[in-house]
Amino acid sequence: FDSAKVTVIFVLGGPGAGKGTQCADLVKDFNFCHLSAGDLLRAEQNREGSEYGDLIRTCIREGTIVPMEVTIKLLENAMTDALKQKSGEGWTDGRGRFLIDGFPRKMDQALKFEETVCVSSCCLFFSTTEEVMLNRLLERGKTSGREDDNVESIKKRFRTYKNETMPVIDYYGSQGKLAEVDSSGTVEEVHKLASEVVNDVFA
Ligand code: UP5
Numbered sequence: 001f002d003s004a005k006v007t008v009i010f011v012l013g014g015p016g017a018g019k020g021t022q023c024a025d026l027v028k029d030f031n032f033c034h035l036s037a038g039d040l041l042r043a044e045q046n047r048e049g050s051e052y053g054d055l056i057r058t059c060i061r062e063g064t065i066v067p068m069e070v071t072i073k074l075l076e077n078a079m080t081d082a083l084k085q086k087s088g089e090g091w092t093d094g095r096g097r098f099l100i101d102g103f104p105r106k107m108d109q110a111l112k113f114e115e116t117v118c119v120s121s122c123c124l125f126f127s128t129t130e131e132v133m134l135n136r137l138l139e140r141g142k143t144s145g146r147e148d149d150n151v152e153s154i155k156k157r158f159r160t161y162k163n164e165t166m167p168v169i170d171y172y173g174s175q176g177k178l179a180e181v182d183s184s185g186t187v188e189e190v191h192k193l194a195s196e197v198v199n200d201v202f203a
């Protein structure tokens with residue numbers, strides 16, 4: 001697809017910071033296509049005939065990052081599909097609008113995606129404390145069925161976030177592309193702050 005015809009906002013933040021929740025609400029206001037890298041990986045893991053199922057399962061349980069080729073391909077395919085489906089309706093200005101959630105979570109992915117797929121407009125960063133994130137994930141874990149919503153996996157996810165993803169966040173900060181939003185408040189409070197950021201992107 002033509003990378004000049006899309007607007008991409010990366011959405012980052014620690015495990016349980018509220019990325020998915022906030023993206024779902026932004027979709028309603030701004031008509032985005034929301035692509036969660038984690039959700040795409042979980043779908044691929046469960047797809048019959050996938051050669052990556054075991055690899056993805058192990059990485060998710062261990063809180064490590066799936067090799068970027070796999071994730072970038074899934075994102076690129078999903079963007080291509082969305083552009084086919086949405087063109088002509090919804091995106092009246094002819095530009096595809098994407099919220100890419102939980103990606104890029106490592107420097108190599110950030111550089112590769114922007115080199116081969118498209119350049120992002122900004123990085124929306126939901127920040128809060130580990131305590132808040134842990135409590136949210138343990139609460140969700142009671143019903144989510146997610147294989148990584150247990151204390152052991154959560155600790156590993158926090159470690160990967162600190163070591164691999166924080167450098168990406170710092171990188172976008174140094175590029176002047178970072179918009180940090182405190183996600184400690186209620187869903188509504190955080191949504192208000194996030195909407196202001198997105199409004200600025202489209203202003
Ligand atoms: N909740 C949300 N907001 C709240 C609020 N303001 N007040 C009170 N409660 C709130 O929220 C988590 C929980 O908190 C929910 O129950 C929600 O109701 C509540 P959610 O919106 O789901 O948070 P989110 O930040 O999306 O948390 P998630 O667990 O999805 O984050 P992760 O980044 O850990 O998970 P992701 O799915 O992105 O990745 C999973 C794994 O996939 C990674 O660990 C990695 O192994 C792999 N992966 C890759 O390898 N490469 C990638 O590029 C991406 C993922």
Ligand code: MG
Pocket residue numbers: 019020036038102
């Ligand atoms: Mg999520």
